[in-house]
Amino acid sequence: MHIPNNTRENILEPEFLSDIDSWHGHIPFAFEIIRNTKPKRFVELGTHKGDSYLSFCQAVEHFQTGTKCCSVDTWQGDEHAGSDAELYGTDIYETLSAYHNEKYSTFSTLMQMTFDEALSHFSEGSIDLLHIDGLHTYEAVKHDFETWLPKMSTQGVVLFHDIEVRYSDFGVWQLWDELLKQYPGFGFTHSYGLGVLAVGDETPEWINEIASLSPDLLETWKKKYEFYGRAILSHSYQRQIEYFKRLLEQKDVEISALKEQLENVSDELSQKQKELVIAQMTVNRRDTRLTALTAQIEDIGKQYAFAQQASQE
Numbered sequence: 001m002h003i004p005n006n007t008r009e010n011i012l013e014p015e016f017l018s019d020i021d022s023w024h025g026h027i028p029f030a031f032e033i034i035r036n037t038k039p040k041r042f043v044e045l046g047t048h049k050g051d052s053y054l055s056f057c058q059a060v061e062h063f064q065t066g067t068k069c070c071s072v073d074t075w076q077g078d079e080h081a082g083s084d085a086e087l088y089g090t091d092i093y094e095t096l097s098a099y100h101n102e103k104y105s106t107f108s109t110l111m112q113m114t115f116d117e118a119l120s121h122f123s124e125g126s127i128d129l130l131h132i133d134g135l136h137t138y139e140a141v142k143h144d145f146e147t148w149l150p151k152m153s154t155q156g157v158v159l160f161h162d163i164e165v166r167y168s169d170f171g172v173w174q175l176w177d178e179l180l181k182q183y184p185g186f187g188f189t190h191s192y193g194l195g196v197l198a199v200g201d202e203t204p205e206w207i208n209e210i211a212s213l214s215p216d217l218l219e220t221w222k223k224k225y226e227f228y229g230r231a232i233l234s235h236s237y238q239r240q241i242e243y244f245k246r247l248l249e250q251k252d253v254e255i256s257a258l259k260e261q262l263e264n265v266s267d268e269l270s271q272k273q274k275e276l277v278i279a280q281m282t283v284n285r286r287d288t289r290l291t292a293l294t295a296q297i298e299d300i301g302k303q304y305a306f307a308q309q310a311s312q313e
């Protein structure tokens, strides 16, 4: 048995990477599964900004596999992916759709609807490769798997993201453990885990070869993909570091402008304080003068009264 070949130089560079990096570590495998199994139809359930989906599309175009691709998502988010405006504003779908339509619309369609609504658009046994990456509770992913299973062809392979996530109510790991007892498959542990499950009777040769490697060889083979995946991830991190550096530089400029404003305001304030001290001194002087004048008037009043009294006597 030989290890299905792949080398770093052989593996494409991803053309699309957003700031959502949870799937980036699996992009080399996405390229290779398309290249080696040449699915006739690929469907993704859960696309968000497009990091996984666009890597499948890039491989389809690059290797000219003739695969028809469909992505299904409401682009409204869910309780795990989040649903706030920053993550799921209308611009997320529009940005993806503009990029996608320019490059891949000849063989790929974005379907903005629920996974259940999309079911009726696919006939039984028509999908060779399915990637399930929607809501990650046990119930949701089981529902997605069971409702889409009849759509899988005899060569069908299903990919599950997040099989390694065991916190909160993530439950893909649990379904994955159950399914591995019924179907042949293997799973990657990096980048939250990716399960690869062969659900048909005519599993593609490439998948069969990998699934039947001895545990040691399989580990070595998977490590290679983990290594390639980490190279992409470090590239994503580098881009994020550069983005945050630019943001910091912008903030530094804003802080210097604010400091300058503050200095101007402080100068004005100390000028006003000086003026206030001078005004207070003037008022004090006038107060003193007023008191002296009042005393003088009282004195004159008394003298006048005294003079009047003397003239009457």
Ligand SMILES: C[S@@+](CC[C@H](N)C(=O)[O-])C[C@H]1O[C@@H](n2cnc3c(N)ncnc32)[C@H](O)[C@@H]1O
Residues within 6 Å of the ligand: 020, 023, 045, 046, 047, 048, 049, 050, 051, 052, 053, 072, 073, 074, 075, 076, 077, 078, 081, 113, 114, 115, 116, 133, 134, 135
């Ligand atoms: C984890 S994200 C997908 C991540 C994507 N594969 C990537 O590479 O970044 C899950 C997506 O599934 C979508 N989703 C979840 N449940 C859905 C359902 N029942 N119908 C349609 N879309 C759904 C959400 O809107 C969200 O965009």
